Amino acid sequence: MVEGRAHEPEDVPRHVPVLPAEVLAFLGPRPGGCYCDGTVGGGGHAEALLAASAPDGVLLGVDRDGEALAAAADRLRPCGGRARRMHGDYRDLAALAAAAGLGPFDGILLDLGVSSLQFDDPSRGFSFRRDGPLDMRMDRAGGGPTAADLLRVAPPAELEAILRDFGEERWARRIARALAATRARGAIATTAELAGLVERAIPRRAWPPRIHPATRTFQALRIAVNRELEGLDAALADAAALLKPGGRLAAISFHSLEDRAVKTTFRRLAAERAMEILTRKPVTPGAGELAANPRARSAKLRAIARPIADCGIAEC
Numbered sequence: 001m002v003e004g005r006a007h008e009p010e011d012v013p014r015h016v017p018v019l020p021a022e023v024l025a026f027l028g029p030r031p032g033g034c035y036c037d038g039t040v041g042g043g044g045h046a047e048a049l050l051a052a053s054a055p056d057g058v059l060l061g062v063d064r065d066g067e068a069l070a071a072a073a074d075r076l077r078p079c080g081g082r083a084r085r086m087h088g089d090y091r092d093l094a095a096l097a098a099a100a101g102l103g104p105f106d107g108i109l110l111d112l113g114v115s116s117l118q119f120d121d122p123s124r125g126f127s128f129r130r131d132g133p134l135d136m137r138m139d140r141a142g143g144g145p146t147a148a149d150l151l152r153v154a155p156p157a158e159l160e161a162i163l164r165d166f167g168e169e170r171w172a173r174r175i176a177r178a179l180a181a182t183r184a185r186g187a188i189a190t191t192a193e194l195a196g197l198v199e200r201a202i203p204r205r206a207w208p209p210r211i212h213p214a215t216r217t218f219q220a221l222r223i224a225v226n227r228e229l230e231g232l233d234a235a236l237a238d239a240a241a242l243l244k245p246g247g248r249l250a251a252i253s254f255h256s257l258e259d260r261a262v263k264t265t266f267r268r269l270a271a272e273r274a275m276e277i278l279t280r281k282p283v284t285p286g287a288g289e290l291a292a293n294p295r296a297r298s299a300k301l302r303a304i305a306r307p308i309a310d311c312g313i314a315e316c
């Protein structure tokens with residue numbers, strides 16, 4: 001299944017956290033608790049966790065996107081010193097938590113993927129609905145290659161593999177060939193150029209019924225540019241290791257590749273008796289949430305808990 005937030009209608013609310021009640025139900029924030037949002041984004045879930053753990057719960061908000069962190073800072077300002085922020089990658093959560101002097105945690109949230117803030121900003125290049133430079137980097141300050149760079153230098157076979165593996169795009173070969181042929185005439189620099197190329201590469205009769213034909217291509221490039229699936233399983237296991245006994249980890253995914261990584265890792269940790277699974281099946285948004293926030297439609301939440309009897313780590 002492809003990314004829900006990538007093909008949303010225009011008139012949906014911005015910066016609305018997905019599955020907010022479910023996140024609170026699984027993480028169970030309480031006064032005095034210590035929480036971590038490893039993908040703090042616009043700060044929606046973080047705000048809810050801080051409100052539910054008032055007056056003295058603390059939260060570490062991490063994001064690799066400095067612009068998201070600035071938005072979260074605005075939103076969380078009323079929480080004062082209870083809200084702490086670190087710019088970084090959740091794959092380095094142990095080091096970030098140590099640097100912030102926080103942890104182990106009562107609850108950790110990873111709300112994976114791209115935020116509305118990122119999708120809705122044409123200058124970020126994530127959306128085929130908004131023309132802009134083909135950037136797609138979550139961490140622009142990090143200076144890594146953009147999606148346009150990737151399209152300029154990747155061999156056709158690599159482009160095909162990216163589209164197939166990260167977009168589950170059945171027309172991967174055709175699109176990759178069209179990309180390679182086009183760059184001989186000049187670089188693809190904008191989201192509109194890329195969307196138009198994909199529209200022309202896929203036969204019209206084969207366009208997917210409910211999504212834009214470029215949806216899978218945009219998802220695939222975004223995952224490749226940000227290396228989103230690399231080390232996700234290790235990051236989930238590392239996050240679980242940062243929980244106190246009884247602490248909980250919730251992960252929200254938006255496409256099948258992410259959900260598979262979450263499900264497999266959680267099952268492995270449960271088989272090793274390191275963690276208990278709280279969600280036999282993924283939790284999905286109800287009709288009320290979907291009516292109010294159609295962007296939530298691909299969301300799947302899974303949660304695990306560290307057994308109380310496991311006293312392997314010290315209390316903070």
Ligand SMILES: C[S@@+](CC[C@H](N)C(=O)[O-])C[C@H]1O[C@@H](n2cnc3c(N)ncnc32)[C@H](O)[C@@H]1O
Pocket residue numbers: 015016017018038039040041042043044045046062063064065068088089090091111112113114115116138
């Ligand atoms: C779906 S949004 C989170 C929205 C947030 N829960 C809210 O309520 O506003 C995902 C966020 O995770 C960030 N992100 C994605 N991969 C990351 C990584 N490896 N490390 C840190 N942040 C990451 C993105 O920059 C984005 O801001």
